[in-house]
Amino acid sequence: MIDPHNHNLGRNHILDSLSATEYNHLSPLLELVALSLGEVIYEPVDELRYAYFPITCIVSMLYVMESGASAEIAMVGKDGIIGVSLFMGGGTMPNRAVVRSAGYAYRLRAELLLQEFNRAGGCRNGALHELLLRYTQGLITQIAQTSVCNRHHFVDQQLCRWLLSSLDRLPSNELIITQELISNMLGVRREGVTEAARKLQQAGLIDCHRGRITVLDRPGLEARTCECYHVVKTEHDRLRLSPRHAQLPSYIPLYKDGLVRSESLSNRQA
Amino acid sequence: MIDPHNHNLGRNHILDSLSATEYNHLSPLLELVALSLGEVIYEPVDELRYAYFPITCIVSMLYVMESGASAEIAMVGKDGIIGVSLFMGGGTMPNRAVVRSAGYAYRLRAELLLQEFNRAGGCRNGALHELLLRYTQGLITQIAQTSVCNRHHFVDQQLCRWLLSSLDRLPSNELIITQELISNMLGVRREGVTEAARKLQQAGLIDCHRGRITVLDRPGLEARTCECYHVVKTEHDRLRLSPRHAQLPSYIPLYKDGLVRSESLSNRQA
DNA sequence: CTCAGTCGGTACGGTAACGCACATTAGGTA
DNA sequence: TACCTAATGTGCGTTACCGTACCGACTGAG
Secondary structure, eight states, X not given: OOOTTTTTOOOOHHHHTSOHHHHHHHGGGOXXXXXXXXXXXXXXXXXXXXXXXXXXOEEEXXXXXXXXXXXXXXXXXXXXXXXXXXXXXXXXXXXXXXXEEOEXXXXXXXXXXXXXXXXXXXXXXOHHHHHHHHHHHHHHHHHHHHXXXXXXXXXXXHHHHHHHHHHTTSXXXXXXXXXXXXXXXXXXXXXXXXXXXXXXXXXXXXXXXXXXXXXXXXXXXXXXXXXXXXXXXXXXXXXXXXXXXXXXXXXXXXXXXXXXXXXXXXXXXX | OOOTTTXXXXXXXXXXXXXXXXXXXXXXXXXXXXXXXXXXXXXXTXXXXXXXXXXXXXXXXXXXXXXXXXXXXEEESTTSOBXXXXXHSOSOOSXXXXXXXXXXXXXXXXXXXXXXXXXXXXXEEOHHHHHHHHHHHHHHHHHHHHXXXXXXXXXXXXXHHHHHHHHTTSSSSEEOOOHHHHHHHHTSOHHHHHXXXXXXXXXXXXXXXXXXXXXXXXXXXXXXXXHHHHHHHHHHHHHHHOSSXXXXXXXXXXXXXOXXXXXXXXXXXX
């Protein structure tokens, strides 16, 4: 069995943020598992038996509509955990978690996660408690920004955002995924993704090849994506780094004089 | 000063779910405030000084883009709390919270909220801790479903969803809001809302009149809205009612054989 | 009452994305 | 090798929504 720690595959950010004492306490309980493309971690009504800490894989939370159409709600990789409903108290979530990039993850039995989550560190809650909640706040921002992006931005921009977000969670610059799959994540037509990808390829930013996308020019993608990517990334980094109370982000996109600025709700200017 | 408890204005669900002992401990710390339309509770980088428990008001969390365009991320009324970033650990959130329906709320100083949140009940976390986290999970579902709705559903359906969600948080069947404002929440053109509202009015479901919308036929709206409303409502009720581990919802919309059902990611059928 | 400003209704050309149909090509398999 | 399927590319009519413009009507202030 491989050990990701020795193979330089990168590790899970939440686990990495634990103190040595805490990690040593937890590590014998973790089980390394290989997750393959398409594997379903949970369905809408499933009570989770495990929480997953991805290392090299990426898992998508996605909602599948009655019509069969779908949309990705959030993606989780080495930055996070699958199974927030365990410690948030709901037990289940009305969406599906599916592996969309094969790789490794640690898994932890649900009851053990809860035990660690509720373990008091001194008179307060423990480190894992704080880490998980802070990650979940970042997840909220990711979901919210996806919503905004769905509303206002072009497929081209959304594809850039999606590629960049994926890249941030992968060890290389290569994505193993078909355009059809991406279209299911973005909730658009497959042809729309093809069209957008063609533009990026013509601009020399990516190379598409039968279920494999190689990113050639990351800064180029960053220049083409919408603000949504940056908002989520900045917030994510802020929440990851700040141990207790986060410092303000250097990127402050919202102090435009838009809708509902101060007193009046109706002072909108473009 | 009015006391909402005596005026039958309804109360805040989170506070209501506390035991008598816990509520009595908290209640002297709560301050009743009147919030007026357009008031901004927090801006993206604001450290919150108070958490707000709406009673009769509705507060929207909305993101305002660089261009000035906006989109509502979630709405919070008597069902919830404004200020999740306080106990989730991030301190701030990259969006704006603004009062979009005037009314009353209790507010609680941030440090007192945190104190209560972290207060252990026996060997475990306290009731408020659990209530707040469970509410936050519902909030996640609300945000996620808004994202899905933005992607896939018509403005007509979204307007129905929005009206119904608002209605659930209001004491009467009357909304005091302009169509322009609604368009800012939904992130669409004002004319789009006018058009959709006209259809609903012609169908006899609502009555629009200069910044005032009266809902005449709630079931009619429910029949016209998309699944998104029901998903959020069902999940919300489930999370509110279940004290520890939630029972399964009676409404299970996701067991269609859509995308990424079991093994294969690419077995999509409409 | 008068007037100004807000709010809502209507129209029209433009366009991003859709639904569908079909051609092409790469890669694995017999 | 030949074949078959999955993956990608392309075209075309349709449509929901956009941007803009303009107008009528209601409301509240003076």
